[in-house]
Amino acid sequence: MTSSHARNTEAMLASPRCGAKTREGGACCAPAVIGKTRCRMHGGARRCGAPKGNRNARKHGLFARDATAERDQIRVLLGDAQELLEKLK
Secondary structure: OOOOOOOOOHHHHHOOEOOOEOOOOOEOOOEOOOOOOOOOOOOOOOOOOOOOOOHHHHOOOOOOHHHHHHHHHHHHHHHHHHHHHHHHO
16 A cells, blocks of 8 residues: 555654564563653653652662672672682682
């Protein structure tokens, strides 16, 4: 079916794409929601996610500044211990 109608899809093709990965491992081809980095299907929809100022989102403290600093110190100590063991072999 041929049409003489000119299609103007340049604006849609030039819009930023969603940064999510599909189940096959490729990039999502859908355009991102305005002002966000994801499309409407991958979390860019309105009212998506925790509300502003939600204190329950930080309840476990996994990403607290002192917890991450402690994990970094443990990583350094484990690296030093592993180097020492390699030298002793």
